[in-house]
Amino acid sequence: MTKFDVFISLSADKKRFQSIFAYNVDLCGLMNNLSRITLLRAWMLNVIKYSNLKPHCPLEAGHYYIRNFTVEKGSIPVYLQAGEYRIVTHHYYKGKKNKKEIKVADFQADLEID
Template identity: 35%
Template sequence: MEMFLLVSIILLFCQTYTLRSKFTNVSVECSYEFCSSTRGWLTARGEVSLDIHLNRTLRNGLRTTITLMQLVQTGRDSSYQKTLFSYDMDTCKTLRELLQASLMKVWLRNVFKYGNLADRCPIQPADYEVRNFQLENHSIPAYLPPGFYRLHDTNYYGRPKGKQRRLVATFVLDIKFY
């Protein structure tokens, strides 16, 4: 559903780079108000697959917060997660704008080839899936060194810093760049 926004944000900063990637963990949660089932898993090759049954239309007003964190080793047995960036955006507006830019259209087509994700709002109730998604080597941002990263995507209705946010879905992807 919103995984393509996660990947699109990563791809905004892309340059040719020789790093490869492998997903090491995937976690998906969706509010029962919006989904009746969700499932995420990794293939043996570190690719992501998702099944999402959306049972309610997602309309204008949907927001997405995307955060990229790097796992930083501080000692032999200690580490912390350093936030590299965090963006909060109007999901439907961002989709409209990304689909109008020709370069972004190419990147989104790549994301869409792995499943049947909606590419505009309103996002209708349906079964959505992603199969064997992987980041292409040339799309890894040049400013990221090899290491372990976490992408955290939260989709919700409400104000960005409001206390009464209605959670729609959360996606967490752990990635190793090597």
């Protein structure tokens, strides 16, 4: 599972961010059905291009990276206003017996849209 939080900076000093939206998604379900969801497909394929992640599940234990990441044309919705954005992801899975959340990884990316 992955929790996505997207924030926008509302202050001149660019230190205060306000949430625009947040949602949880079954990342493996998403990756295995990328052809159905065009915006998420663009985002995931953009990340996969600059990483050693596989484009499908299951993801095995290991070391993964994202290097020299560049936002590809078409992966940012045209309706987003210019500004400073922060994207935070929390990746986890739930244990089968006790349903306890087990943290896998957290990422934060800051993005400026002109």
